[in-house]
Amino acid sequence: MTSTTAVELFVPEMLRQYCGKARTLDVSGQTVQAVLDEIERDYPALYVNICDETGAVRRHINIFVNDDHMRDLHGLNTAVAAGDAVTILPAVSGG
Amino acid sequence: MPDRVILTIGTRKGLFVAESAKARGKFTLRGPFATGVAVYASLIDTRGTPRIYASSCNPFFGMKVLRSNDLGKSFKETKSAPAFPKDDGRALANIWSLEPGAAKNEIWCGVEPASLFRSRDGGDSWEMIGGISNHEHSRKWQPGAGGLCLHTILRDGNRMHLGISTGGHYMSEDGGETFKASNTGIGAGFSPDPYPEFGQCVHKIVGHKDAPGRLYIQNHGGWGEWDGPGGRRPDIGVLRSDDYGKTWRSIAKGLPSDFGFPMVVHPHNPDTVYVMPLKPQTRTCPDGAPAVWRSENGGGSWKRLAKGMPKKESFFTIQRDAMDIDELKSPALYFGTTTGQLWIGHDGGEEWECLFDALPPIHNVKVAVV
Numbered sequence: 001m002t003s004t005t006a007v008e009l010f011v012p013e014m015l016r017q018y019c020g021k022a023r024t025l026d027v028s029g030q031t032v033q034a035v036l037d038e039i040e041r042d043y044p045a046l047y048v049n050i051c052d053e054t055g056a057v058r059r060h061i062n063i064f065v066n067d068d069h070m071r072d073l074h075g076l077n078t079a080v081a082a083g084d085a086v087t088i089l090p091a092v093s094g095g
Numbered sequence: 096m097p098d099r100v101i102l103t104i105g106t107r108k109g110l111f112v113a114e115s116a117k118a119r120g121k122f123t124l125r126g127p128f129a130t131g132v133a134v135y136a137s138l139i140d141t142r143g144t145p146r147i148y149a150s151s152c153n154p155f156f157g158m159k160v161l162r163s164n165d166l167g168k169s170f171k172e173t174k175s176a177p178a179f180p181k182d183d184g185r186a187l188a189n190i191w192s193l194e195p196g197a198a199k200n201e202i203w204c205g206v207e208p209a210s211l212f213r214s215r216d217g218g219d220s221w222e223m224i225g226g227i228s229n230h231e232h233s234r235k236w237q238p239g240a241g242g243l244c245l246h247t248i249l250r251d252g253n254r255m256h257l258g259i260s261t262g263g264h265y266m267s268e269d270g271g272e273t274f275k276a277s278n279t280g281i282g283a284g285f286s287p288d289p290y291p292e293f294g295q296c297v298h299k300i301v302g303h304k305d306a307p308g309r310l311y312i313q314n315h316g317g318w319g320e321w322d323g324p325g326g327r328r329p330d331i332g333v334l335r336s337d338d339y340g341k342t343w344r345s346i347a348k349g350l351p352s353d354f355g356f357p358m359v360v361h362p363h364n365p366d367t368v369y370v371m372p373l374k375p376q377t378r379t380c381p382d383g384a385p386a387v388w389r390s391e392n393g394g395g396s397w398k399r400l401a402k403g404m405p406k407k408e409s410f411f412t413i414q415r416d417a418m419d420i421d422e423l424k425s426p427a428l429y430f431g432t433t434t435g436q437l438w439i440g441h442d443g444g445e446e447w448e449c450l451f452d453a454l455p456p457i458h459n460v461k462v463a464v465v
Contacts, residue, residue: 015156048157049155050156052157053186054181054185054186055181056186058156061155061156090156
């Protein structure tokens with residue numbers, strides 16, 4: 001039996017133009033991948049800023065579940081639960 | 096009556112637009128647009144109401160195409176950018192070329208990894224062109240220093256010429272549906288076979304509407320001293336074709352180097368062609384003395400044009416799309432450097448003046464009279 005969870009997705013300021021200027025989005029899903037799938041479906045213009053055509057998270061985008069980077073958990077398979085915060089954050093890089 | 100000269104200047108930190116009256120006495124600058132993001136391609140589309148397009152190559156959030164309907168006073172993202180089909184396995188890394196198509200609102204786009212896309216609605220939606228993007232050679236092409244890019248799209252009716260680095264010259268004779276490699280006479284320095292079927296590092300292809308069978312290529316030269324397998328291959332860098340790109344021959348004799356990136360043809364004379372020779376080891380002007388070189392006889396001989404440019408200690412690099420020429424009666428050339436200088440060459444390059452000397456590194460310069 002599956003159930004949906006309510007997760008708060010934080011959108012950085014420079015990407016809010018792609019989701020009606022929302023600072024946060026309420027999304028459902030039991031993993032980070034499921035959250036991204038929902039973003040692809042409901043906010044395709046936002047999604048392409050986060051993931052490339054192959055579905056990979058862009059190289060300079062970091063995704064945190066609460067305070068932990070998903071790479072230190074289980075990557076896209078990281079579980080999320082009701083009340084968790086998923087944060088999209090561009091890396092500090094460039095010059 | 097066209098009365099303004101518009102320049103688009105794609106830089107590492109965004110797009111600038113410069114504007115002048117036809118006399119080209121003073122240019123005003125606006126921008127940057129796509130602030131902080133590299134712009135490798137721009138297009139001033141003068142069909143109908145002029146539009147400006149630019150690529151915004153964002154390393155964080157991916158590729159965008161920008162469009163301006165007010166001659167570069169403001170830009171908006173188009174509804175989508177080129178993207179590979181989901182099951183293709185490739186992801187767009189850069190947008191290198193934007194060119195107008197035959198039909199109203201048709202735009203062609205060359206990208207990295209080397210592939211071709213077409214929009215029929217002014218950049219709002221895109222389709223991948225399988226004839227070149229999935230060509231049987233495509234998985235064998237190798238990236239050059241700038242990446243594996245399809246950087247040149249040259250149309251002539253149903254003929255289309257593509258420049259791919261490093262893939263070589265590919266030609267379509269059916270409007271861009273199918274393509275074949277057409278590199279007879281185009282050398283490669285980085286393979287034991289000096290003249291492979293494909294895989295050349297073509298830097299730029301140019302032509303002229305009044306001489307459609309005539310084409311010029313700035314190829315990756317600088318292999319005159321090579322002493323490995325296949326032997327020396329001097330003068331493979333600057334070439335000409337007189338049979339619609341089927342065969343090519345060298346026209347590099349007389350140049351200080353056959354290495355370079357940009358190439359431009361005079362708007363009113365297909366015999367007059369310009370290159371910017373660079374040293375192959377450094378990609379900078381020979382002896383630190385920048386100069387554009389002009390041939391007025393289709394590459395038979397060359398003349399150095401440097402009046403007004405620095406005579407020493409100026410190691411300019413000019414990238415493949417960073418030189419253009421306007422279409423006024425006495426046309427001016429324009430080039431941008433990776434050190435952020437934008438130069439104008441009045442009277443077909445006879446006298447040079449620096450218009451802007453502290454822009455970000457320049458990738459792309461386009462000009463139109465509107």
